[in-house]
Amino acid sequence: MATIYEVAALAGVSPATVSRVFNGLPVSEEKTRRVRAAATKLSFTPNKTARRLRKQSSEIVALLIPDIENPFFTALARGVEDRAQEAGFSVVLCNTDDDPAKELRYLQIVASEHMAGVILAPASDEVDLGAIASLGRPVVAVDRTTPYPVDGVKIDNRAAGIAATTALFDIGYRRVACIAGPAGIEATEERSLGWREVVAARSPQVPDGYLQHANFRVDGGRAAMRALLGAQPRPDAVVTTNNLMAVGALQVLGDTGISPREFGVAVVGDLPFAPFIPAAVAQVHLPARHLGRTAASMLLERIGGSTQPPRTVVLRGELEVVAPPVAPSLDASLQSVPRQN
Amino acid sequence: MATIYEVAALAGVSPATVSRVFNGLPVSEEKTRRVRAAATKLSFTPNKTARRLRKQSSEIVALLIPDIENPFFTALARGVEDRAQEAGFSVVLCNTDDDPAKELRYLQIVASEHMAGVILAPASDEVDLGAIASLGRPVVAVDRTTPYPVDGVKIDNRAAGIAATTALFDIGYRRVACIAGPAGIEATEERSLGWREVVAARSPQVPDGYLQHANFRVDGGRAAMRALLGAQPRPDAVVTTNNLMAVGALQVLGDTGISPREFGVAVVGDLPFAPFIPAAVAQVHLPARHLGRTAASMLLERIGGSTQPPRTVVLRGELEVVAPPVAPSLDASLQSVPRQN
DNA sequence: CCTCTTGACGAAACCGATTTCATGCGCTTC
DNA sequence: GAAGCGCATGAAATCGGTTTCGTCAAGAGG
Numbered sequence: 100m101a102t103i104y105e106v107a108a109l110a111g112v113s114p115a116t117v118s119r120v121f122n123g124l125p126v127s128e129e130k131t132r133r134v135r136a137a138a139t140k141l142s143f144t145p146n147k148t149a150r151r152l153r154k155q156s157s158e159i160v161a162l163l164i165p166d167i168e169n170p171f172f173t174a175l176a177r178g179v180e181d182r183a184q185e186a187g188f189s190v191v192l193c194n195t196d197d198d199p200a201k202e203l204r205y206l207q208i209v210a211s212e213h214m215a216g217v218i219l220a221p222a223s224d225e226v227d228l229g230a231i232a233s234l235g236r237p238v239v240a241v242d243r244t245t246p247y248p249v250d251g252v253k254i255d256n257r258a259a260g261i262a263a264t265t266a267l268f269d270i271g272y273r274r275v276a277c278i279a280g281p282a283g284i285e286a287t288e289e290r291s292l293g294w295r296e297v298v299a300a301r302s303p304q305v306p307d308g309y310l311q312h313a314n315f316r317v318d319g320g321r322a323a324m325r326a327l328l329g330a331q332p333r334p335d336a337v338v339t340t341n342n343l344m345a346v347g348a349l350q351v352l353g354d355t356g357i358s359p360r361e362f363g364v365a366v367v368g369d370l371p372f373a374p375f376i377p378a379a380v381a382q383v384h385l386p387a388r389h390l391g392r393t394a395a396s397m398l399l400e401r402i403g404g405s406t407q408p409p410r411t412v413v414l415r416g417e418l419e420v421v422a423p424p425v426a427p428s429l430d431a432s433l434q435s436v437p438r439q440n
Numbered sequence: 441m442a443t444i445y446e447v448a449a450l451a452g453v454s455p456a457t458v459s460r461v462f463n464g465l466p467v468s469e470e471k472t473r474r475v476r477a478a479a480t481k482l483s484f485t486p487n488k489t490a491r492r493l494r495k496q497s498s499e500i501v502a503l504l505i506p507d508i509e510n511p512f513f514t515a516l517a518r519g520v521e522d523r524a525q526e527a528g529f530s531v532v533l534c535n536t537d538d539d540p541a542k543e544l545r546y547l548q549i550v551a552s553e554h555m556a557g558v559i560l561a562p563a564s565d566e567v568d569l570g571a572i573a574s575l576g577r578p579v580v581a582v583d584r585t586t587p588y589p590v591d592g593v594k595i596d597n598r599a600a601g602i603a604a605t606t607a608l609f610d611i612g613y614r615r616v617a618c619i620a621g622p623a624g625i626e627a628t629e630e631r632s633l634g635w636r637e638v639v640a641a642r643s644p645q646v647p648d649g650y651l652q653h654a655n656f657r658v659d660g661g662r663a664a665m666r667a668l669l670g671a672q673p674r675p676d677a678v679v680t681t682n683n684l685m686a687v688g689a690l691q692v693l694g695d696t697g698i699s700p701r702e703f704g705v706a707v708v709g710d711l712p713f714a715p716f717i718p719a720a721v722a723q724v725h726l727p728a729r730h731l732g733r734t735a736a737s738m739l740l741e742r743i744g745g746s747t748q749p750p751r752t753v754v755l756r757g758e759l760e761v762v763a764p765p766v767a768p769s770l771d772a773s774l775q776s777v778p779r780q781n
Numbered sequence: 782c783c784t785c786t787t788g789a790c791g792a793a794a795c796c797g798a799t800t801t802c803a804t805g806c807g808c809t810t811c
Numbered sequence: 812g813a814a815g816c817g818c819a820t821g822a823a824a825t826c827g828g829t830t831t832c833g834t835c836a837a838g839a840g841g
Contacts, residue, residue, distance in 0.1 A: 100551070100575070102797055113821045118799060127819065147552045148493045149797035152826050167521075167533075168514045170713070176508060180535055189549060192508075192533040194521055208530060210441065211488045234441065317713065346713045371713045372511070372658065372687045443827055454791045459829060468789065490827035493796050 101141035110137035121145055151213050159189045160398060161209045163219045165197040166315070170371040171342055171387050172220070175241065178391020179218055186399050188215065197222045197315075206231055216398045218391075221245050223283070237401030241394045243285045244411065250401065251411040252394045256286050256367070259383045259416040260293020263338045263365035266381040266420050268301050272336035272363040275302065276309040278323040278348060279340050284315075287340040290367045294338050306330055313344055320347020328355065336363030342371055349380075367416065383416035390414060442482035451478035462486055492554050500530045501739060502550045504560045506538040507656070511712040512683055512728050513561070516582065519732025520559055527740050529556065538563045538656075547572055557739045559732075562586050564624065578742030582735045584626045585752065591742065592752040593735045597627050597708070600724045600757040601634020604679045604706035607722040607761050609642050613677035613704040616643065617650040619664040619689060620681050625656075628681040631708045635679050647671055654685055661688020669696065677704030683712055690721075708757065724757040731755060 107114040110133040119126045120134040137143075151157040162179050164172040180190045191214070195202040202222045209217050210230060216237040219226070221244075228238055228247045240251040267275050277294040280287030291310060298305050308330035313319030320339060324347060327334055339345040345366040352362055365381040393412055448455040451474040460467050461475040478484075492498045503520050505513040521531045532555070536543040543563045550558050551571060557578040560567070562585075569579055569588045581592040608616050618635040621628030632651060639646050649671035654660030661680060665688060668675055680686040686707040693703055706722040734753055 103799095104797080114798080115800080115821060115823095116819085119820090122799080125819070130820090144548060144552050146493075146797050147549075148489055148554050149826090150799070152487075152489045152493050152797080152828085153799045155826075167508075167517060168511065170509065170511075173509045173514060177535070180508075189534075193530075194518070207485060208488075211485050213489050343713065372684065372711075373714075444829095445827080455828080456792080456830080457790060460790085463829080466789070471790085487827050490796090491829070493798085493827080494829045496796075 100146065101138075101143040102146070103143070106134065106137045106141055106143050109141065110134045155213055156215055157213050158187060159191055159212070159214045160395070160402075161191045161193060161205065161214050161217045163193045163195050163202060163205055163217065165195050165220055165222060167192065167194045169315070169343060171368060171385065174387035175220075175391040175394075178388035178393075179395045180391075181388075182392045182395035182399070188399070195220075195222050199223050199225055202226060209236065210234055215402050218394045218398055219245075224285075237398055239394045239398045239401075241390055248409045250397045250409050252390055252397065253411065253413055254286065254385055254390070255413050255415045256289035257293040257296075259367045259385070260290035260338065260340065261297050262293075262416065262418045263290075263367050263381060263383050264294045264297035266418060267336045267338065267363045267365050268297065270336075270363055270381075270420070273302065274309075274332060274334040274336065275363075276311070276327045276330070276334035276337045277340070278311050278313055278320060278327070278337060278344050280313070280315050280319075280344070282312050287315075290338075290340040294340075306332070309334060315341060316343050317347040317350070320344030321351050322347075324348040324351040328357075335361070336365070338365045338367065340367050342366060342368035345370060381418065381420045383418050385416045386414050441487065442479075442484040443487070444484070447475065447478045447482055447484050450482065451475045496554055497556055498554050499528060500532055500553070500555045501736070501743075502532045502534060502546065502555050502558045504534045504536050504543060504546055504558065506536050506561055506563060508533065508535045510656070510684060512709060512726065515728035516561075516732040516735075519729035519734075520736045521732075522729075523733045523736035523740070529740070536561075536563050540564050540566055543567060550577065551575055556743050559735045559739055560586075565626070578739055580735045580739045580742075582731055589750045591738045591750050593731055593738065594752060594754055595627065595726055595731070596754050596756045597630035598634040598637075600708045600726070601631035601679065601681065602638050603634075603757065603759045604631075604708050604722060604724050605635045605638035607759060608677045608679065608704045608706050609638065611677075611704055611722075611761070614643065615650075615673060615675040615677065616704075617652070617668050617671070617675035617678045618681070619652050619654055619661060619668070619678060619685050621654070621656050621660075621685070623653050628656075631679075631681040635681075647673070650675060656682060657684045658688040658691070661685030662692050663688075665689040665692040669698075676702070677706070679706045679708070681708050683707060683709030686711060722759065722761045724759050726757045727755050 103114045103117045107117045110117065110130070112130050112134060116126055116130055117134050120131050147157065160183055162176055164176065166172055176192055183190045193205040195205065199222050206217070214236070217231060218239045218241055220242045221240060224246065226245055228245060228249065231238055232247060238249040240249055242253060244251050244253060264275060275298055277291050279291035308326065311323035311326050313323035320343060323344065324337070327337060337348060339348050345364065345368065349364060367383045369382060369384050370380070393414070444455045444458045448458045451458065451471070453471050453475060457467055457471055458475050461472050488498065501524055503517060505517065507513055517533055524531045534546040536546065540563050547558070555577070558572060559580045559582055561583045562581060565587065567586055569586060569590065572579055573588060579590040581590055583594060585592050585594060605616060616639055618632050620632035649667065652664035652667050654664035661684060664685065665678070668678060678689060680689050686705065686709065689705060708724045710723060710725050711721070734755070
């Protein structure tokens with residue numbers, strides 16, 4: 100690894116001039132040429148660590164997500180990456196496992212590594228952005244909000260919950276249960292809130308056991324579905340508030356031999372890589388990649404120096420019903436929500 | 441962000457002593473106490489950029505994978521991360537999209553960011569590790585091999601291909617086709633080689649169209665499957681050489697209404713998050729996470745200074761057959777391959 | 782008591798860039 | 812022709828740690 104000094108010596112100029120050439124500052128044509136030639140000859144690449152130490156910032160943004168094995172978050176990551184690449188930024192992916200301690204560690208790394216900014220799906224409401232904020236590093240919250248005054252991009256979760264639940268009622272199901280995420284996670288809370296509203300309006304009374312809280316993953320969906328099948332009276336459909344729990348729920352239905360028609364399933368989220376989408380499944384597709392792109396764009400704006408007041412962009416999901424409706428009277432306004440640009 | 445100088449001033453010692461305290465070098469008990477107190481009071485964290493500039497290395501390893509949306513690679517990433525975390529290292533994930541240019545760019549970043557090492561699923565045989573190697577940065581190849589003398593961890597792909605194909609013959613299928621990855625990608629080439637061997641031994645003659653090359657993803661699997669359904673005579677089963685192509689193939693089968701029994705499918709890889717595993721599907725589960733852990737362990741050894749000659753660890757997949765066999769005469773030795781520790 | 786070793790510790794060099802500051806040259810302007 | 816200005820350029824400071832080197836004091840050995 101050649102240094103700027105060696106290039107300077109070979110080109111017969113000062114190190115400062117070499118730096119200027121590489122940063123687009125005015126340098127005479129003659130010297131620019133000599134510097135470039137010398138740099139090529141020595142295959143010189145500026146040392147980013149040194150540059151970062153001096154500039155107190157780098158062209159790296161961090162993306163903190165709770166679960167890298169969840170396709171929703173990997174799609175989001177793709178969106179972030181695509182946008183960041185366009186602007187010449189690199190993305191560092193960090194897995195928090197929804198663990199506030201891990202999250203905090205990564206946030207400290209962000210600070211001490213002089214990263215340019217953070218896109219964060221907060222593990223909890225308790226996330227401490229104080230340190231990052233006081234350093235002037237921009238933060239964008241995705242999928243979840245924080246008490247701090249930072250930019251955010253989220254899904255209209257309540258509308259998604261409403262759309263999913265309404266779809267089931269419209270198909271003809273009547274005893275619609277819900278598998279929610281862990282209590283306290285905003286995104287799924289809001290989705291189950293949507294469920295609650297629709298159910299309250301369209302169902303005479305809802306047994307207590309119809310709302311099941313579960314962990315976010317496949318096994319959580321399985322456990323919750325088993326509990327639901329034991330509820331009295333047994334539900335005839337279920338809304339799951341995320342993608343992986345839906346997989347678990349469908350697995351249990353398959354194992355117990357309940358036919359898809361017999362039991363409706365609506366998912367807030369996308370069934371990942373589903374080889375077969377069973378009948379009577381409604382999905383509210385979430386624009387995960389777009390969420391990531393948008394978050395990255397907002398972060399880049401801040402990095403670029405924008406000082407406008409923090410905003411939150413809300414994107415909407417898009418309902419897709421695979422099962423032909425039993426009742427033809429669909430509420431068009433909820434049936435399909437246009438994707439926002 | 442407090443610096444070492446402020447801590448030194450507050451503790452009444454020199455900066456060098458503060459550095460020594462934080463690096464475990466011998467310092468008197470009294471001063472150690474004072475430094476720690478001062479550091480806590482100022483909530484001092486060593487600046488990694490400065491440290492890295494001086495030490496010419498960091499505690500970050502890079503992981504270059506071709507597709508972050510493929511569950512095989514995210515599972516692999518989890519394995520790498522788990523192991524790295526244990527050793528106090530952070531992992532930077534980079535998406536190469538199987539694009540040699542992107543890969544090269546990331547490798548340059550690895551160098552100029554002074555990362556400690558790289559775990560790489562090479563985009564092609566052409567990958568140029570010369571620059572990295574000459575810097576003395578250790579490299580571990582995962583899933584694929586390289587012409588360079590570096591450590592590697594891979595799957596016994598030929599055995600996996602053989603196991604998957606044999607399983608289909610054992611169930612009773614006779615016209616077994618194969619969906620391979622893009623020509624030139626070692627992993628899937630080897631798997632289809634396994635297919636070819638078994639087919640050659642157990643099938644009278646194999647029509648040309650039975651080997652389809654496709655891109656790695658779901659749409660590739662769909663296209664290949666459609667082509668296969670048009671082949672004469674029509675195959676009655678297929679081996680797919682990766683997980684996503686299997687999803688595509690199953691989708692096409694579902695769309696065309698061919699019953700699962702009628703057409704057997706064997707996957708080298710794991711059907712991701714499958715809500716329903718259709719009958720007559722055999723999977724050769726690949727120990728992706730373990731692959732990642734092993735690669736990380738090997739890399740950490742090298743970072744620790746090991747100079748033993750490069751080795752390649754080969755892990756084996758584990759066959760799981762969902763469909764009950766039609767023919768009871770199973771070849772036990774190929775039927776189930778024990779997972780290696 | 783004097784020399785030698787050992788170990789803690791501070792001063793200063795160092796990693797490789799960026800950036801400030803000062804200089805000197807060439808032009809314009811009165 | 813003198814003063815003023817802009818501009819390219821080099822010397823040197825700077826970012827915040829780590830590490831070398833030299834000093835000094837305490838304890839060991841003769």
